[in-house]
Amino acid sequence: MMEKMVFGRYIPGDSFVHRLDPRSKLIFVFIFIAAVFLANNTVSYALLLAFTLFSILASKVRIGFLIGGLKPVMFLIAFTFLLHIFFTKEGDLLFQLGFLKIYEEGLRQGIYISIRFLVLVLMTSLLTLTTSPISITDGLEVLLNPLKKVKFPVHELALMMSISLRFIPTLMDETDKILKAQLARGSDISSGTMKERIQAVVPLLVPLFVSAFKRAEDLAVAMEVRGYRGGEGRTRYRQLKWDWRDTTALLILLAVIVALWFLRG
């Protein structure tokens, strides 16, 4: 199941997009998300779609792979599409089958909203596909740095994120081990009613939690011994480098936004 998930997965590569600084990618995606809402007619939506395709090409991520990973989201897109088609009753009547009436405006709104959805999901997936989670964390830490002025624990949050990311595979292995140990003792989580299955998960979770707390304690001691005293006076080993690529990417985005502004009706 985990192998097929595209959302939140990172594929190492060496494309233009991969080499962007995580800060510029984060800024890019946030601005893009806001810019998507500027589009309101066919030309502007076409531009959004074209720009998204262009970004995907620049990232050299296989389109087939992206589409394959979109399947869970496809359902949501189809659902909103149908909602708009059947419940918008404006414009010319295009098609009628019994009580089902499809109006021109409904079809148009349905398509627009689907494109909007698609573009948002594709762009955010692209961010996580081309940026390692740890880089995203680094980028966020630097971007959120100004919030330190209002006593927001930016460094602590970033460290928590990176430690959680680091421990995901460890805890997955552990879950697998516990699962096998419980299976060997005759526990069965793959059959029975929903209630029985949920109950069978309890003997899986309890040992997992116990060991996670134990690990957390060990880790805290190890960190303390290695001189961790919070973010104060700390230097950074991971350096972020902003170069011409980042400036170019943001300038292209700016151009797209200006174009959207003029193209919108």
Place this chain on the structure above:
Amino acid sequence: MERILSLQDVRFTYTPDDPDGRYAVDGVSFDMQAGEWIAVVGHNGSGKSTLARLMIGLLFPQEGTVGLFGDPLTEDNLWEKRSQMGMVFQNPDNQFVGATVQDDVAFALENNGIPFEEMTLRVQGALKQVKMDSFLDHEPQHLSGGQKQRVAIAGALALRPRLLILDEATSMLDPQGREEVIRVILDLRERTGLSVISITHDLEEALLADRVVVMNGGRKFAEGTPQEVFLKGEALTALGLDLPFAMRLSSLLGEQGIHTEPGTMTERKLVEQLWTLRSNR
């Protein structure tokens, strides 16, 4: 010779409010000179891990003093003293903080505010010392236990410590991983003369040390060179410690009427005696 560590009548209990509470460490004293390797051995609950925690200021003794590099360890100089020592724990997974090998090695450097340029050099250097320099970008889940422990040692070495404490650092490893880690320590000692304290219940490992401190019930049971300590034979087995394989074998051989020199600790020496047994007669 400079005194790196000195414990004086250290007493510590986890239950200070309980008048009948047992002392986990009960009046232990010993000194350590720069460049020494001391093994602290004892079975579970003998107080050896508590002793390690007292040495690095994770715990403070109720009585007695822990002296590090010439001064007593206090709350005030704790961080400064810690920046001069490294500690490697038992579980390879639970002490890996960074996302990749190089991040983890850099962690202690970041904490101590070492500038970036210096950090890259030190990370490279430390990883080279433990022969993990080709694993810079590896993630912990793709490393073996022995490799993770070597990274942990590199993380300690990057700070250029004067004292390295190994708290059962090899006890969760397979024989191959244990071998790797011990070889790295031996190599380090040879090249840099690093002072090492290894807390262990593996007596084969203790054999490699300059001095062995045997702990039992929170007290120091014996202290001396491995030869002196292991000659106590029976007394050690009574504490629940295993004797080194060569010693056990020679005592069994002795029962069969084949007598080897007392104090034969290593397999190599035993083999030597056995194959020359006839010619000496």
